[in-house]
Amino acid sequence: MKTNPNPNNNENPSDNDIKNLYSEHRFEHRIDHGLCLIWHELERGNTQADPIKEKMIEAIDTRVFDELTRSGLILEENNLLEFTETGKTIAADIVRRRRLAERLFEDVLEIPKGEVESRANEFEHLIDRHVEESICILLGHPRECPHGFAIPPGKCCADKEDQLESIVASLDHFEPGESGRVTYIITRNHPQLHKLMSLGIVPGTLIHVHQVYPSFVIKVEETQLALEQKVAENIYLRRL
Amino acid sequence: MKECHIADNPLPDNQSSIILAGNPNVGKSVIFQHLTGHYVTVSNYPGTTVDITTGTMEVGGKSYQVIDTPGTLSLIPRSEDERVTRDVIMSHIPWCIIQVGDCKNPRRTLDLTLQLLEMGHPLILVLNMGDEAQERGIIPNPKALSEILRIPVIPTVAVTGQGIPALKKLLVNPYVPCTSCFYSPDIEQAIKNISSLLPETLASKRRISVKLLSGDASVKSLFPDVFTQSLSLNIDQIVDALQEHYSRPLDLILMEERLEHVESLTNKTWTFPHHKTTTWNDTLSRWTLHPFWGMVTALMVLYLMYLFVGSFAAGTLVDFFENTLFGKYITPFVTYWVKHLVPGEFIQQLLVGEYGLFTMAITYALGLILPIVTAFFLFFGILEDSGYLPRLAVTMDRIFRKMGLNGKAVLPMVLGLGCDTMATLTTRILETKKERVITTILLTLAIPCSAQLGVILGMLGGISGWGTLIWLFILISSMILVGYLSSRILPGENSSFILEIPPFRMPQISNLLIKTLVRLEWYLKEAVPMFALATFLLFILHWFGILENIERLSEPLVSSLLGLPKETAEAFLIGFLRRDYGAAGLYNIAQKGLMTHKQILVSLVTITLFVPCVAQFLVNIKERGLKAALYISLFVLIFAFMAGGLLNLLLTWLPIPL
Ligand SMILES: Nc1nc2c(ncn2[C@@H]2O[C@H](COP(=O)(O)OP(=O)(O)O)[C@@H](O)[C@H]2O)c(=O)[nH]1
Numbered sequence: 018m019k020t021n022p023n024p025n026n027n028e029n030p031s032d033n034d035i036k037n038l039y040s041e042h043r044f045e046h047r048i049d050h051g052l053c054l055i056w057h058e059l060e061r062g063n064t065q066a067d068p069i070k071e072k073m074i075e076a077i078d079t080r081v082f083d084e085l086t087r088s089g090l091i092l093e094e095n096n097l098l099e100f101t102e103t104g105k106t107i108a109a110d111i112v113r114r115r116r117l118a119e120r121l122f123e124d125v126l127e128i129p130k131g132e133v134e135s136r137a138n139e140f141e142h143l144i145d146r147h148v149e150e151s152i153c154i155l156l157g158h159p160r161e162c163p164h165g166f167a168i169p170p171g172k173c174c175a176d177k178e179d180q181l182e183s184i185v186a187s188l189d190h191f192e193p194g195e196s197g198r199v200t201y202i203i204t205r206n207h208p209q210l211h212k213l214m215s216l217g218i219v220p221g222t223l224i225h226v227h228q229v230y231p232s233f234v235i236k237v238e239e240t241q242l243a244l245e246q247k248v249a250e251n252i253y254l255r256r257l
Numbered sequence: 258m259k260e261c262h263i264a265d266n267p268l269p270d271n272q273s274s275i276i277l278a279g280n281p282n283v284g285k286s287v288i289f290q291h292l293t294g295h296y297v298t299v300s301n302y303p304g305t306t307v308d309i310t311t312g313t314m315e316v317g318g319k320s321y322q323v324i325d326t327p328g329t330l331s332l333i334p335r336s337e338d339e340r341v342t343r344d345v346i347m348s349h350i351p352w353c354i355i356q357v358g359d360c361k362n363p364r365r366t367l368d369l370t371l372q373l374l375e376m377g378h379p380l381i382l383v384l385n386m387g388d389e390a391q392e393r394g395i396i397p398n399p400k401a402l403s404e405i406l407r408i409p410v411i412p413t414v415a416v417t418g419q420g421i422p423a424l425k426k427l428l429v430n431p432y433v434p435c436t437s438c439f440y441s442p443d444i445e446q447a448i449k450n451i452s453s454l455l456p457e458t459l460a461s462k463r464r465i466s467v468k469l470l471s472g473d474a475s476v477k478s479l480f481p482d483v484f485t486q487s488l489s490l491n492i493d494q495i496v497d498a499l500q501e502h503y504s505r506p507l508d509l510i511l512m513e514e515r516l517e518h519v520e521s522l523t524n525k526t527w528t529f530p531h532h533k534t535t536t537w538n539d540t541l542s543r544w545t546l547h548p549f550w551g552m553v554t555a556l557m558v559l560y561l562m563y564l565f566v567g568s569f570a571a572g573t574l575v576d577f578f579e580n581t582l583f584g585k586y587i588t589p590f591v592t593y594w595v596k597h598l599v600p601g602e603f604i605q606q607l608l609v610g611e612y613g614l615f616t617m618a619i620t621y622a623l624g625l626i627l628p629i630v631t632a633f634f635l636f637f638g639i640l641e642d643s644g645y646l647p648r649l650a651v652t653m654d655r656i657f658r659k660m661g662l663n664g665k666a667v668l669p670m671v672l673g674l675g676c677d678t679m680a681t682l683t684t685r686i687l688e689t690k691k692e693r694v695i696t697t698i699l700l701t702l703a704i705p706c707s708a709q710l711g712v713i714l715g716m717l718g719g720i721s722g723w724g725t726l727i728w729l730f731i732l733i734s735s736m737i738l739v740g741y742l743s744s745r746i747l748p749g750e751n752s753s754f755i756l757e758i759p760p761f762r763m764p765q766i767s768n769l770l771i772k773t774l775v776r777l778e779w780y781l782k783e784a785v786p787m788f789a790l791a792t793f794l795l796f797i798l799h800w801f802g803i804l805e806n807i808e809r810l811s812e813p814l815v816s817s818l819l820g821l822p823k824e825t826a827e828a829f830l831i832g833f834l835r836r837d838y839g840a841a842g843l844y845n846i847a848q849k850g851l852m853t854h855k856q857i858l859v860s861l862v863t864i865t866l867f868v869p870c871v872a873q874f875l876v877n878i879k880e881r882g883l884k885a886a887l888y889i890s891l892f893v894l895i896f897a898f899m900a901g902g903l904l905n906l907l908l909t910w911l912p913i914p915l
Pocket residue numbers: 279280281282283284285286287288298299300301303304305306328385386387388389413414415416417642762765
């Protein structure tokens with residue numbers, strides 16, 4: 018099975034769709050977007066500096082790249098681009114906020130798919146650390162954005178004790194007798210995702226949790242399924 | 258539904274096969290029996306029908322071949338048996354495909370229906386399990402569904418035969434359904450574009466196009482001469498162009514759109530109850546899955562199995578068969594007539610002597626093995642048909658995980674207690690190669706089959722309870738140790754544990770009996786020739802005095818390492834042909850009083866862990882390849898002698914009262 022056909026073509030639509038939006042933003046916002054863009058390229062293994070520079074000029078403006086280099090956030094060596102220590106921390110932070118915002122809009126506020134991009138793009142700058150943590154808790158410490166890219170974990174994600182307050186949580190945080198509706202399934206393990214989907218576990222499906230140990234036993238439609246912990250961690254449900 | 262090119266084509270009438278397809282555990286095998294009047298192993302464990310079963314049926318005076326495929330959730334395969342189904346469906350042009358679905362689970366059923374529809378072959382949808390659905394207040398509307406999908410839809414209750422005549426009638430005149438196009442316009446366009454590149458002669462172009470869009474390149478290998486390099490390039494271009502519109506892999510997008518369509522279909526054609534009723538079935542189910550009570554149930558089931566197979570069959574029944582029936586009546590009778598009618602000492606000895614074909618092989622096969630194995634298969638059949646095995650899988654999952662497996666390996670492991678050869682064949686239900694290899698190793702090493710168990714338990718009964726405990730401990734710890742190590746050493750992945758748990762069902766007696774008979778027949782065909790061969794070999798070796806030489810040669814191994822009397826070399830030698838027969842040899846030696854308790858224990862541990870029998874070795878070759886099979890056997894052989902030797906040493910030093 019071809020998981021990621023030709024990564025270069027598999028562009029995040031944000032790269033193009035929000036192109037116009039980007040240019041209207043304040044400069045600090047554009048720095049953020051620049052970091053976001055580089056992060057996104059690097060996580061897909063595109064480390065060549067020149068194409069990234071071109072993309073950034075096209076999507077944001079001509080100054081951002083130089084500004085990032087000047088303030089010591091990125092390094093260019095043998096035409097290979099990488100973050101500096103500080104750059105990486107700051108970038109992880111902004112990427113995390115952006116992707117949390119995407120999740121929030123899609124899972125909880127149920128904003129139409131087409132609008133998620135542009136709204137998240139503005140919202141991300143309004144989130145301070147405290148709000149970020151609250152959102153993360155609310156969403157059950159999601160690990161993937163709606164596009165299937167990893168959300169850098171924050172401090173709150175290390176101890177997942179507080180999932181009781183969340184609206185969305187992964188199946189492994191449900192207790193026997195609780196029910197939830199699937200909001201999304203982590204897409205990284207492809208065969209597993211396929212299997213779950215063909216068993217009827219798709220966004221919108223109602224799941225009753227019967228048992229959580231030694232395996233998770235859930236009821237989907239009229240079928241009982243047993244799942245191991247690792248699989249349960251990949252299914253995010255909205256509490257009912 | 259978007260624009261729909263109606264194509265109720267008349268069929269070319271040279272197709273003569275009828276394919277049964279469906280999700281696992283929906284009653285396909287029962288329907289198969291109704292259609293063909295033939296028997297096929299029917300069971301309640303998802304994925305039991307691994308091999309393809311075929312039979313014939315008459316439709317309108319013509320004979321058709323009916324093919325039963327392993328249950329599958331989707332036409333994009335994940336395990337070996339799903340691949341089998343895909344290949345059968347993709348490479349045949351059938352007279353008709355019958356999809357059997359569980360009408361309690363419309364979404365899953367319809368998901369497969371949509372995929373099958375894309376094949377462009379005649380399709381009939383059977384909604385089975387009508388009785389169970391009714392009990393739960395789930396009501397499908399076959400008529401509405403039939404109108405929307407434009408295929409015949411028939412409700413059935415396979416176990417009572419309800420709806421089967423209607424199904425048979427429909428088979429006379431199947432027709433090609435219209436293809437429904439439910440994907441987004443750009444995807445539909447890409448499907449059309451790919452289809453137009455494919456040659457006219459290819460069947461199910463739409464299905465192939467969809468698979469290619471999903472990135473399943475394996476269809477290309479099904480039609481190697483069609484997919485030339487330039488065609489593949491053109492197709493890749495279309496696929497890549499479409500992928501650019503989406504941020505996530507296309508196969509997910511396609512699947513999501515299909516499932517959305519399924520959802521809307523379900524809402525239009527199914528009624529669900531407002532209030533759930535809790536049946537006794539649910540309650541019982543909870544108990545058997547409970548972390549504590551589930552374990553208790555598992556132990557109870559094992560104990561029941563011991564009582565029935567180990568105590569009743571291997572004790573009472575065998576005693577009657579071997580000592581009374583054969584010992585008092587049949588053997589003396591046959592011996593008498595052979596001595597009188599057959600000339601020549603050689604042939605007389607060959608038939609009824611100490612190593613005689615009759616006195617040794619036949620008596621052993623029919624007097625000892627038959628009762629034990631019959632009892633085991635009966636018991637296993639009940640476990641299977643009642644739906645208990647998947648629950649046992651849930652209980653055992655965490656333990657199996659330590660050995661690099663998951664709960665699914667319960668089926669081959671438990672079946673291995675009956676016959677390791679048969680069990681090795683069912684390792685196909687496991688999803689990754691690594692799991693199949695580990696299971697094969699463990700089956701070969703540490704799972705004694707029922708025949709062997711019967712003999713061994715009989716001998717252990719003769720020494721103190723410590724003996725049984727030590728034997729059990731060594732077996733289980735070898736299994737966990739070897740499993741753990743192989744899961745570390747062997748490359749490859751583990752699959753994730755996702756298992757369907759069907760409701761408890763009352764096993765049908767007729768089905769149970771037929772199934773047991775089929776397995777017995779299979780077993781005897783495998784075992785009896787081996788007994789005969791082993792006996793003949795022994796006889797020859799004995800007659801020409803070669804046996805003494807072998808005993809002398811193996812002296813260092815048997816006497817020094819294991820500390821056993823030299824006669825046991827003979828038993829180990831037979832063990833190469835059949836482990837259980839080897840155990841029986843030990844039994845005879847022990848009966849003659851030639852072994853101390855310590856020696857009995859050491860010999861039993863060694864023979865239990867000993868090399869696979871010839872049949873299993875052959876199956877290992879078939880399933881795992883010659884090299885792997887040889888390595889496994891060699892490893893197991895060395896391991897068995899090491900374990901035996903170590904135990905011998907320990908027992909010499911430690912004062913354990915045996
Ligand atoms: N209650 C009920 N049980 C059924 C029906 N059809 C099949 N079964 C049972 O369901 C189990 C699975 O059937 P099987 O034919 O092995 O399913 P397969 O895996 O699709 O071949 C068996 O125990 C059957 O006896 C039905 O219509 N009603």
